[in-house]
Amino acid sequence: MKQLSTALLLSLITIFTSFGQNLPYVNHSEVGVLIGQVEDGDRVNFSLQTLHGVRINQNHDFGFLVGFDRYPGAKIVPFGMGWRGTLRPENKVSLFAGFDLGYGSMILERKIISEWGQHSWFEGGLMVHPTVGFQFRKRESSTMIFSLGYKRQGTTYFVGSPINDPWLDFPSPSNPDHWHSIRKDEIILRSMSVKLGFIFH
Amino acid sequence: MKKFLQQQFMKNLAVWALLPLIFLFTACEDEVVTTYSYKTQVPVFLQVNTFREADIVIEPGKQLESPGKIYIYGDYLFISEPDKGIHILDNANPASPRNLNFINIPGTVDLAINSNVLYADNYVDLLAFDISDPRDIKLIKRETDVFPNIYSNEETGTIVTYKDTLVTSVDANMMFGHWGRPAWRTDMMAFTTFANAGASFSGAQSYGQGGSMARFTLLNNHLYAVDDRKLRVFDVNTPADPNFVTDVSLGWGIETIFPFDNKLFIGSMTGMYIYDASDPASPTQMSNYQHVTACDPVVVNEKYAFVTLRSGVTCRMGVDQLQILDIQDPYNPKLLKSYPMENPHGLGLSGEHLYLAEGKFGLKSYDVTNVMNILPVEHIDDFRSVDIIPGPKSLIVIGPDGVCQFNYTQKDKLEKLSCITVGFQ
Numbered sequence: 213m214k215q216l217s218t219a220l221l222l223s224l225i226t227i228f229t230s231f232g233q234n235l236p237y238v239n240h241s242e243v244g245v246l247i248g249q250v251e252d253g254d255r256v257n258f259s260l261q262t263l264h265g266v267r268i269n270q271n272h273d274f275g276f277l278v279g280f281d282r283y284p285g286a287k288i289v290p291f292g293m294g295w296r297g298t299l300r301p302e303n304k305v306s307l308f309a310g311f312d313l314g315y316g317s318m319i320l321e322r323k324i325i326s327e328w329g330q331h332s333w334f335e336g337g338l339m340v341h342p343t344v345g346f347q348f349r350k351r352e353s354s355t356m357i358f359s360l361g362y363k364r365q366g367t368t369y370f371v372g373s374p375i376n377d378p379w380l381d382f383p384s385p386s387n388p389d390h391w392h393s394i395r396k397d398e399i400i401l402r403s404m405s406v407k408l409g410f411i412f413h
Numbered sequence: 414m415k416k417f418l419q420q421q422f423m424k425n426l427a428v429w430a431l432l433p434l435i436f437l438f439t440a441c442e443d444e445v446v447t448t449y450s451y452k453t454q455v456p457v458f459l460q461v462n463t464f465r466e467a468d469i470v471i472e473p474g475k476q477l478e479s480p481g482k483i484y485i486y487g488d489y490l491f492i493s494e495p496d497k498g499i500h501i502l503d504n505a506n507p508a509s510p511r512n513l514n515f516i517n518i519p520g521t522v523d524l525a526i527n528s529n530v531l532y533a534d535n536y537v538d539l540l541a542f543d544i545s546d547p548r549d550i551k552l553i554k555r556e557t558d559v560f561p562n563i564y565s566n567e568e569t570g571t572i573v574t575y576k577d578t579l580v581t582s583v584d585a586n587m588m589f590g591h592w593g594r595p596a597w598r599t600d601m602m603a604f605t606t607f608a609n610a611g612a613s614f615s616g617a618q619s620y621g622q623g624g625s626m627a628r629f630t631l632l633n634n635h636l637y638a639v640d641d642r643k644l645r646v647f648d649v650n651t652p653a654d655p656n657f658v659t660d661v662s663l664g665w666g667i668e669t670i671f672p673f674d675n676k677l678f679i680g681s682m683t684g685m686y687i688y689d690a691s692d693p694a695s696p697t698q699m700s701n702y703q704h705v706t707a708c709d710p711v712v713v714n715e716k717y718a719f720v721t722l723r724s725g726v727t728c729r730m731g732v733d734q735l736q737i738l739d740i741q742d743p744y745n746p747k748l749l750k751s752y753p754m755e756n757p758h759g760l761g762l763s764g765e766h767l768y769l770a771e772g773k774f775g776l777k778s779y780d781v782t783n784v785m786n787i788l789p790v791e792h793i794d795d796f797r798s799v800d801i802i803p804g805p806k807s808l809i810v811i812g813p814d815g816v817c818q819f820n821y822t823q824k825d826k827l828e829k830l831s832c833i834t835v836g837f838q
Contacts (some may be wrong), residue, residue, distance in 0.1 A: 250441040362441070375452070379773055379797060379813050388579050393451030400444040 226236055236325055238273045240296055240310075242409030247283060248402055259363075259405060263294045263314075265412055270301045281365065283401055286346035287320040288365060289337045296411075304349050306356055312341035316365045330373050331383070338367025343381045344403065354412055361405040369397040448583050454575035461557075461570040464519055466470055469552050471623035475500065477835050482628075483811055485804045486526045489513075489547050489690060492816065495522050499533060501547050507807035507818045509828040510669060513547060520574065525629040525636055530652040532629065532636055536572055537561055539638075539647065541655050556647070561659045562827060617708065618787060632672035635693040639667045639679060646694060658694050673713045676743060676805030680711040686744045702746045710800075712760045712767075716741055717749070717784055719767060735769065737784045750785055759800030766790070766824050770798035776810055778827070790825050808813060 240263040248255050259282070265275015273296040294313015299307040316339045323333035345359030372385045372394030374383040383390035423818040428456035445828050477500060481493040490502040490510060498518045520536035529545040530553070541554040558567075565573040629638050636647040636655060665759040666682030677688040678697055684703040687694040719740040735752045765782045775794035779787045797812040806832055807818040815834040820826040 247441065251443075287760045296713070381773075388450050388452075388581070391450065391452070393449070396448045398448070402441045402443060404441050 226399070229330065232357050233340045234411060235287065236262070237277065238267045238411065238413040239264055240273065240275075240277075240294075240357070240409060241357055242357065242359070242407040244359075244409075246283070246401075246403035246405050248404070250284070254266070255284055256342060257284065257403070259407070260395060261290070261407075261409075263296070263312075265294070269338075271299070274295050281316070284364075286334055286367065286369075287317065288316040288336065288343075288367065289319055290314050290365065298347055301349075306347050306349075308345045308347040308359065310341075310343040310345075310359065310361070312339065312343075314339045316367060317364030319365070324378055327329075328373075330369045330371065332369070335368040335370070337387075339366070340364045341405065343407070345407075347411070349381060357407075357409045357411060359405070359407045359409075361407070363401075363403045363405045365401040367399045367401065371395045416798060429573075429792065443613075443667055443833075445831060446583065448581060450579065450581040452580055453580055455578045457573060457574050457576045458565065459572050461537060465538070465555065465557070469535075469540070471550050472498075472515045472517055474502075475515040476512075477815060478831060480811060480835065482523055483800075483802060483809060484524055484526055485498070485802060485809065486544075486767040490809070490816075491526065491546075492523055492529065493521060493524050493533075496520060499531070501544075502807070502833070503547070503808070504818075507804075509819075510818070510831060510833060512833075514550065516542065516550060523638065525631050526651050527631050529654040530649070530655075532647075532649075532655060534560055534629075534638070535576070539655060539657075541653060545654065545682060553653050554655065556655055559645065559647070560638070560640065562642075563577055576661045583668045584632075622791060628670060630672050630677070632677065632690055633693040635690070637670060637672070637677060637696075638661065638676055639670045640666065644670075644696065645678075645680070646696065648694065659725065661696060669710045671711050671713060674715070676717060678711045678713050685711055685718065685738070685746070687740065687746065689743070692703070700742045700746055702748075710759045712762045713740060714762060717781075718746065719760055719762065719781075721754065721760055723754075723757050723772070733785075737781075737787075751789060758798070759811075760800035761803040763803035763808070763821065766821075768801045768803065768810075768821075770801050770810065770812075772799065773797050776801070776827075780824075793827065798825065 219221060244259050246257045246259045253331060258277065261274045261279030262278055262371050263277040265273055267273050277294040278289065278291040281290060292312060294312040295311045315336055315338045318334040321334045323331060325331050341361055341363040343359040343361030345357055348356045350356055354385045370385050374380065374390055375392055380390060385394065420511040452520045477492060478494060481495040484491040488503060488505040490504045492502065492734050494500060496519065498521060499516045500512065501514045503513050504709060516529050518535050518540065520534055521533050523535045524531060527541060530543045531542040533540050537558050539559050540552060543551045543553045554589050563572045563574065573611050624647045629636065634650045638645045639675050642663060642665055644663050646658045646659050646660065647655045649655045654731060663679065663686065664681060668682065669680040671678040675691045677690050679686040679688065680774040684701055686701050687699045689699050690696045711718055714737065718740045720738060722732055722736060724733055733754045733756055735754050735757055737749045739747045739749050754771065755774040758770040761768040765780060767779045767781045769777045769779065771777055775792060776796055776798045777792045778790040780790050782786045796817065797811065797814060798810045799813065800811045802809040803821065808821040808827065810819065815832055817832040818830045820830055822826055
């Protein structure tokens, strides 16, 4: 999965650097919180994201994004593609919308093998993040944004005891024959995002 | 115009984006779906009558699925498929063994051969087959109730076996520990089936030959069978008529048995027992060499015993070593030297050469002329091996991928002759 994440990231960079040759560079950097509900109460988690892309025209920006979300129990690095649109860019205050689609990677989470040989680890999943908000133009090259959004982040958590097979080097979570027991938690983290950020171009 | 259209588009988009968000904000609860999967062993109760009355069917040759013990007898190889039966291969030419027959014996683990009679266990019974013509095998005797340890109720004739079963559920009550018992298939259970008996010839009887991880063995017209606690003795003076004589309690964790020079060398998880079998019907303990808990096959020659200790799941505290013991006084075996190994399993001794199966680390050979300074000769690291039988025509090496034969006439260079790979059917 890690290799897949890296490959995807690299290909995205290549794509955008190649077709962005003639279009102006734009950067959206946001910081904020993800508010959600867990079984026993609310959670408020730190979130950071930066989108690097091109200004297709006055109203549309498109690029690749990478972020950092600190959920309870796991730190996720989402990356993918993002679109940002502005209704009236010439106005001082304008309606603003965005849509991010990508993969929440677990590269910051290590696989843990307990003293008793129990393996536990996370796998990443689909990230979808639509937002709406306002943008406040401050200067020619920088604009402040405030957005509200819904972030859906999938992830899977595994806890398992592999079988005592001396020939088995890497137990596979998808092969039940490799495990005495394995628990799979398919988790969908649903959050409201509240973010503040800047657009630089 | 273009700008106007873009603005209209953005306006609509903002409205459409807002609407679902309003709905979604109300549903910001995390969702967790948990699936529990685990292997368990489901007890299967069997009436002894069901397998006693069923015919033992001799089937045409089948592909190997999970080879267990191997026995060389004349030009033939007998390879057990634990719990299923025994494959018979024509090995007249070790470079191209041919699959002949498969004897379907449910509940079998081990085999031994004595003067054209094949002995195999069938749950609680011992079976004897006439194999004088391996193409026409006949069941000649069933000695009943000689392995009674799997009876759940002897009076009603009910035995219990355990079947590996995979359970998958999203019900929280099905968490581990709530139901069933987790599968506990030890590597001892998996590998004691890679067993065999040592080369021995006695009187007019000709015994087959095997490796060092045996559970059945033949010596002085007696068949010795070890389970994890007991040594059971059968009189096979008349090969076609095996008779249960007695059993001897051995403690626990008994793994292998190796006969040599009227003695039985029994490898257990805690040490090596030496039994005097000069009175074959009642073996008596001569000594018990204790070592740390480890899994340990044994081979011996006139002076020395070669014991491998390996760490594993059932031998958690174990070490990975080859130990050489002086057994010239069998009442007082002495440790001469230990050599560190990677993950040693079975052993095979041929003259001054020791062949050692190193599990996933391959196959090694040593010159053991001087036991205080054994010399590495060869290391084949691309063949996963569990047990080794130095046969008259070839060195037979058993691993999880199949059974391979090597020409070992040139001691410093093994030459691969053939491999029977495990088939997936």
